[in-house]
Amino acid sequence: MSEAIDLSLLKGTSEESEAVSATLLKTLKTRGVAKVKNHGLPEDLISQLFDYTRRFFDLSLEDKMTAKHPPQANPNRGYSFVGQESVGSISGYEKGLAQGKSVRDIKETLDIGSAYDDLVDNIWIADEKLPGFRAFMEEFYTSCFEVELEILDALAKALKISAADLRALHNKAENEFRLLHYPAIPASELADGSATRIAEHTDFGTITMLFQDSTGGLQVEDQTNLGTFHGVESGGKSEIILNIGDSLQRLTNDTFRAACHRVTYPPTVKVGSDEMIPERYSIAYFAKPNRLSSLFPLKEFITSATPCKYEDITAWDYNNLRIAKLFS
Numbered sequence: 001m002s003e004a005i006d007l008s009l010l011k012g013t014s015e016e017s018e019a020v021s022a023t024l025l026k027t028l029k030t031r032g033v034a035k036v037k038n039h040g041l042p043e044d045l046i047s048q049l050f051d052y053t054r055r056f057f058d059l060s061l062e063d064k065m066t067a068k069h070p071p072q073a074n075p076n077r078g079y080s081f082v083g084q085e086s087v088g089s090i091s092g093y094e095k096g097l098a099q100g101k102s103v104r105d106i107k108e109t110l111d112i113g114s115a116y117d118d119l120v121d122n123i124w125i126a127d128e129k130l131p132g133f134r135a136f137m138e139e140f141y142t143s144c145f146e147v148e149l150e151i152l153d154a155l156a157k158a159l160k161i162s163a164a165d166l167r168a169l170h171n172k173a174e175n176e177f178r179l180l181h182y183p184a185i186p187a188s189e190l191a192d193g194s195a196t197r198i199a200e201h202t203d204f205g206t207i208t209m210l211f212q213d214s215t216g217g218l219q220v221e222d223q224t225n226l227g228t229f230h231g232v233e234s235g236g237k238s239e240i241i242l243n244i245g246d247s248l249q250r251l252t253n254d255t256f257r258a259a260c261h262r263v264t265y266p267p268t269v270k271v272g273s274d275e276m277i278p279e280r281y282s283i284a285y286f287a288k289p290n291r292l293s294s295l296f297p298l299k300e301f302i303t304s305a306t307p308c309k310y311e312d313i314t315a316w317d318y319n320n321l322r323i324a325k326l327f328s
């Protein structure tokens with residue numbers, strides 16, 4: 001995996017900004033993910049993010065269930081216990097495969113949205129169970145939104161499309177933010193392939209900003225050699241891992257492909273051994289276009305050589321189409 005890209009260069013000279021935007025675009029297109037550093041979120045804030053995440057999942061199941069995710073997909077908010085959601089049901093979706101394999105995910109999650117969302121409310125545990133948790137997460141969400149906009153500007157620059165238009169498509173911050181905990185399990189639980197940590201999938205939004213601890217196990221499909229997955233090692237908690245989601249694939253008429261990724265054995269544990277796989281924490285911020293905006297490919301990407309590949313659909317309808325399968 002290549003070096004982390006220094007996003008502070010976006011604020012440098014116009015040559016520096018252009019060069020770093022082009023590198024970001026190329027890395028995402030070829031590797032499927034790009035690691036970025038100096039993105040504006042301080043390291044101690046990210047340490048606090050992991051600390052709150054760990055403390056949330058350390059609560060008793062009973063306490064976590066006071067903020068439980070509904071049994072159906074919508075609203076996609078609240079705590080999902082191990083086994084509630086399996087991403088395997090949507091594996092292969094973006095490749096046009098009829099249905100995914102039935103692989104169980106061994107993970108627990110908390111889904112959060114914008115504190116200012118006028119359609120969907122967040123589902124929180126009572127503040128006294130984990131004082132400061134809600135306020136921290138609400139604020140962190142806003143900080144991620146600021147970074148998201150900078151990244152969108154960089155992508156617009158490299159794609160030679162209007163940054164103002166791309167921002168306008170995302171200005172409502174109707175995004176999703178997910179805390180994930182993969183409990184420690186014996187490797188034997190993954191041995192027959194019927195369970196994994198998170199099954200192969202693409203994300204649905206525009207771009208995902210992922211924070212991972214140092215456990216390892218995240219793998220992404222090589223965009224220049226489909227079918228081959230590479231490990232995405234941690235370069236420290238403060239690095240953000242970026243990947244493209246389905247919505248940007250649609251908007252760019254496949255100029256960008258959403259990269260398939262999954263989490264499985266970390267490199268330290270031998271496949272099929274009877275070792276324990278250590279627990280793992282990660283946090284994903286899924287930047288999404290405004291719900292009512294169209295995912296019809298942008299005009300710049302429809303040419304006689306690249307005819308339009310997608311039907312018109314709103315971001316909200318598309319999102320619901322995808323998440324409906326997760327909880328079924």
Ligand SMILES: O=C(O)CCC(=O)C(=O)O
Pocket residue numbers: 178180198203210212218261262263281282283284
């Ligand atoms: O845990 C990870 O590193 C990846 C999580 C992920 O891909 C997701 O929640 O969509």
Ligand SMILES: [Fe+2]
Pocket residue numbers: 201202203261
């Ligand atoms: Fe994902």
